[in-house]
Ligand code: FES
C-alpha cells in the first residue's frame with residue numbers, strides 16, 4: 001500500500017511500489033484523464049505535475065512520489081491557471097483527436113504559471129516533450145498566449 005497525495009487528497013493505492021503513477025491513476029483510482037501514449041517518456045501524453053513541475057507519469061514509480069503533491073488534469077477546472085488554459089483551449093478549438101491534449105494542458109499550465117508573456121520560443125521549449133500527432137501546435141501556441149494574457 002502506498003499513500004499518494006493527488007489533487008490535494010491523500011489516497012491509498014494498493015499496488016506494487018514499482019507501479020508507474022500513470023497506472024495507479026488509471027487502473028487503481030479510475031482517473032482516466034491522464035493518457036497512455038508511449039510508456040517510455042517520449043510523448044508527454046501521461047504528463048501530470050509533481051510539486052508543480054510536469055513529469056512523465058508512465059515512467060515514475062509510485063514509490064518515488066509517495067507523500068508528494070501530484071496534480072492531474074482532473075484538478076485543472078478548479079485551478080485558476082488550469083481554467084484559463086482550458087478556456088483558451090476551447091476558444092481556439094485546439095484539440096483534433098484530443099488524445100494528447102490532457103498532457104499538453106498540463107505542460108501549458110506549468111509554463112503559464114511561471115511565464116506571463118511566453119514567446120514562441122518559450123512555448124516550443126516548454127512544450128517540446130509533448131507530441132501531437134494531429135499537429136495542433138499552432139493552435140496551442142495561440143491558446144497559451146491568450147491564457148497568459150488573461151492571467152497577466
Ligand atoms: S506515455 Fe508517458 S511520455 Fe508517452
Ligand code: FES
Pocket residue numbers: 095096097098099100101131132133134135136
Ligand atoms: S490532438 Fe490528436 S494527438 Fe494531439
